[in-house]
Amino acid sequence: MSEQGLRLRDFSAGYRKQPVLENLQVSPLPPGKITVLLGPNGCGKSTLLRALAGLGKGHGEVWLNGNDLMKQPFAQRAERVVYLPQSLPAGVHLHVLESIIVAQRASGGRLSTAAQQEVLALLEQLGIAHLAMRYLDELSGGQKQLVGLAQSLIRRPQLLLLDEPLSALDLNYQFHVMDLVRRETAARNMITVVVVHDINIALRHGDHALMLKQGKLIAEGAPERVIVPETLASVYGVKGRIERCSQGTPQVIIDGLMPARLG
Numbered sequence: 270m271s272e273q274g275l276r277l278r279d280f281s282a283g284y285r286k287q288p289v290l291e292n293l294q295v296s297p298l299p300p301g302k303i304t305v306l307l308g309p310n311g312c313g314k315s316t317l318l319r320a321l322a323g324l325g326k327g328h329g330e331v332w333l334n335g336n337d338l339m340k341q342p343f344a345q346r347a348e349r350v351v352y353l354p355q356s357l358p359a360g361v362h363l364h365v366l367e368s369i370i371v372a373q374r375a376s377g378g379r380l381s382t383a384a385q386q387e388v389l390a391l392l393e394q395l396g397i398a399h400l401a402m403r404y405l406d407e408l409s410g411g412q413k414q415l416v417g418l419a420q421s422l423i424r425r426p427q428l429l430l431l432d433e434p435l436s437a438l439d440l441n442y443q444f445h446v447m448d449l450v451r452r453e454t455a456a457r458n459m460i461t462v463v464v465v466h467d468i469n470i471a472l473r474h475g476d477h478a479l480m481l482k483q484g485k486l487i488a489e490g491a492p493e494r495v496i497v498p499e500t501l502a503s504v505y506g507v508k509g510r511i512e513r514c515s516q517g518t519p520q521v522i523i524d525g526l527m528p529a530r531l532g
């Protein structure tokens with residue numbers, strides 16, 4: 270049987286005048302699990318996700334469940350990989366419901382009662398059913414993020430790439446969304462990669478973690494092995510420690526910045 274998961278070999282990505290990621294090697298990211306992608310501002314997280322989705326320049330091998338995506342035409346790749354950007358494009362004059370049905374149809378979904386029920390159930394699960402007939406450009410930032418997530422999930426990709434999907438959500442929704450993404454990821458055996466800046470969310474909700482610094486992979490593995498005082502110091506320049514809350518969940522406590530290096 271072909272290897273399941275997402276593996277990168279000698280993968281490079283960047284822009285015309287600026288290489289960002291060079292010769293990245295990533296051992297298979299597991300299906301059915303959430304991988305959290307961590308790293309400071311500008312280290313290349315969005316560049317990586319966009320290049321994996323075929324939306325940016327990339328070279329090398331990207332093996333998704335045994336197929337090299339780099340050898341597939343864009344349309345075939347787009348059926349398997351969905352990228353949700355940090356914010357939805359502005360100026361799209363569609364109702365929420367229409368926008369999700371359009372996403373579903375774009376991925377080969379039929380206009381059937383079952384398909385319509387799937388859309389409505391997803392809106393309910395995300396707590397945005399009451400927004401179904403509102404226009405996208407009339408929504409708040411957090412509401413738009415939830416609609417973007419619905420548009421992504423309805424496409425049923427093998428690889429789901431979420432770029433800071435929680436940045437505009439309140440505490441309750443952050444938890445609710447990660448819970449839903451976890452359930453859907455497991456139920457569909459999807460490979461889900463989520464960029465998060467909040468390392469406590471990464472510790473709580475991630476099954477696997479990748480940490481980047483200046484375009485290089487600094488650490489990969491279980492979040493508790495990746496988010497440790499050494500990487501907090503070397504990647505973020507902060508002095509931190511890991512403690513367990515009364516329910517046993519690890520939490521990062523930041524004590525301050527690392528002293529600036531002289532010379």
Ligand SMILES: Nc1ncnc2c1ncn2[C@@H]1O[C@H](COP(=O)(O)OP(=O)(O)OP(=O)(O)O)[C@@H](O)[C@H]1O
Nearest residue numbers: 284285287289308309310311312313314315316317
């Ligand atoms: N369109 C572009 N053209 C040229 N350089 C770009 C472009 N987009 C991003 N970059 C540069 O590529 C590098 C990586 O950017 P990227 O957006 O991938 O970082 P990131 O890790 O997602 O950051 P953040 O956490 O701030 O969102 C940065 O130096 C950035 O300035």
